[in-house]
Amino acid sequence: MQVMSSVEAQNRFGQLIDAAQREPVGITRRGRPVAYIVSAQEMEELLEARRLRGDAQESAHRRWADACADGWNALHDNIGSFADEHSTL
Structure with missing residues (x-):
């Protein structure tokens, strides 16, 4: 890669x-x-390349958020089932 000073760049x-x-x-x-x-x-x-990298990061964030939501939903369902099975009311 060629390198030049700002003064040289102005002059040339x-x-x-x-x-x-x-x-x-x-x-x-x-x-x-x-x-x-x-x-x-x-x-x-x-x-x-920057746009594609941004798209890939956005897609990865979306997949991560979906996986977290799926995990929370499964946990909520399990807790709900457990509570239903052990309810004394």
């Missing part, structure tokens, strides 16, 4: 855009990374 913006079409370009300020420039295609792929 056209070259920066060309380089980003081939690979991500890191931008530094005072020697520390502050940004990455990527091609439009790479950005679309990153956004799609």
Whole structure:
């Protein structure tokens, strides 16, 4: 991955855009990374991967919540049955 300073990026913006079409370009300020420039295609792929990851997490949370609800429902049914069997009224 190519890396350049923010001043260099300003001075060579056209070259920066060309380089980003081939690979991500890191931008530094005072020697520390502050940004990455990527091609439009790479950005679309990153956004799609993020969306898919979010969908997968949401699905996992939904399955977990359903499993918890099923467990509570089963527990409630068992307690209700136990209470019915042992009721003295």
